[in-house]
Amino acid sequence: MVTAVVALTIIGLVLGYLLGLAARRFHVEEDPLIDEIAGMLPGTQCGQCGFPGCGQAAAALASGQASVTCCPPGGRALAEALARRLGVPIDLPAGEEDGPRLALVDESLCIGCVKCYKACPTDAIVGAPKQIHVVMQRACTGCGACIDVCPTECLTLVGTTATLGTWRWPKPLPEAA
């Protein structure tokens, strides 16, 4: 009895010590870059990048498996910021971007089922049961999460039209330079 207790205690202590050593010896440092990149991403977990969420996308970006242009809601600004942070070249042809695409509710088709506003990661859709819903453009990232859940296909992503406040000069033509 005493022998068994002593033997088991010694085995336990030795194994515990070995485990403790191994934990220090083989410690895997969590890349701080991943946290930093996750902070730059929109955090809406929309999945348009092909990863389950922004955390996984950040890990893929940090390890170079994803392109810096993989996040549509982040747009050009995010792509440029990521390229700067990761030190990778980026080829964004100026002026060729069709601008952001935002969700729009077709009011003739909306039945007020409230499915879309539950799916919206940024609470950009407002509405109530059996009331027509509307998308607040200021809060919409164009992630498309609402499109798939709509039973009447009344939601579409549409490009925004230029106004005096958003119109900008185009880049001069290359042959003129």
Place this chain on the structure above:
Amino acid sequence: MRLFRFRGGVHPEGHKELTEERPITQLPLPERLYVPVQQHIGAPAKPVVTAGDPVAKGALIATAQGALSASVHAPTSGRIAAIEEHPAPHPSGLPVPTIVIESDGEDRWADTLDSVDPFTLTPEAIAGRVAAAGIVGMGGATFPSAVKLNLGRTQPLATLIINGGECEPYLTCDDRLMREQAGTVVDGIRIMLHAAAIERALVGIEDNKPAALAAMRKAAQAFPGIDIVAVPSLYPMGSEKQMIYALTGREVPAGKRPGDIGVLVHNVATAHAVSRAVRTGRPLLSRVVTVSGGAVRDRHNLEVPIGTRVSELLRHCGVTGEPARLLMGGPMMGMVLPHAEVPVVKGSNGVIALTTAEVAPHAAMPCIRCGRCVGACPVGLVPLDLMSRVRGGDLDGAVDSGLVDCLSCGSCAYVCPAHLPLTQYFNFAKGELVIRDQERRKAEFTRTLAAERQERLERQRREKAAAMAARKAKKMAEQGADA
């Protein structure tokens, strides 16, 4: 008085002889006026009339919203025909909300006019009257004037500079205003001095306007605080930072405003409008516009009601057919207009119609790094370097090289022997900067929204679980009591 020469600058052909001897005349009242609700920097004014309402001349039709905004008044009497989208005087020709007034031809004043002696008023009351009159900077920047006059209460101001530079080729509207209305302009300057609690005013007028200089000197003789100064004719003298340097030798630091070095700058036409508004309560309803250029038969300096379409000006001055290029403002910094149906607004100082011969384009050739643009840049940038960075898509590099300090004055493109579209590149890059900033701000906003939603869902889950546990505990207790 000692003058200072700012660096760079160019001497474009003036073409001022075309209109400088043409006295200001009234444009016959148009039948319809298209008055945009935004003619200024800041928030658009909010319409306070509806279609069908009768209006009297000078009546408020759209009121200022927020701290940085300006009211809009009916330039003549008549009826509000519509409040609709109408093309703005802007290169894009995009529509903006516009109040359309159908004139009744009577030009009947509203009974809002009241005469006061401005020097019995407090500075706040003067700024209030300037704001009520909807006056904005009439040199073209269209910054609400009352906001500037109020600066004196938050920043110590030592000098008022009145900008009579008018360095853009073709334009002579400020020149004529100073010649014909020097008394009113000087009176406006005195009122602004009083309103901003400043002792000294310097009026900078380019020396290619001797008649205006003489008229202003005569009008300002009796007022020792107002100095009329002849400054050399050098483009861009009419840019406020260059004018400040020429008169005081002080440079406005990058990213700062003139107020930060104790200087307040207003245009001569603004001084004129201030005098009329404060003394008589007359809002800003019209402005002097130079109509010039090779495609114009009878070139004029016209007093034009705000909201008159450019096509009416061209018809009055005898432009037949399509001019090769139509500009609002001068040829250096003015805007190309897509068509003539856009209205004259508070900041429109000229309408220039050019012939094909005048705009003959030159094919751009490669940069030979001659450095003439460096010598011409009035802010000391290296335009050739800036351009190659913008062309290569290196926006951050362009910002590091001083993109935001660029005035878009066009001096570099004017002297470039390779005819490179330098200014066009800089305007494009500045737009890209704005887009980038807007996208960044939106991303931040949506990120907080997403975080708030996550937190809310989490809280709801927790509350649900807690409620469930409470119900379970209650049930258990009841069962326990039964047993």
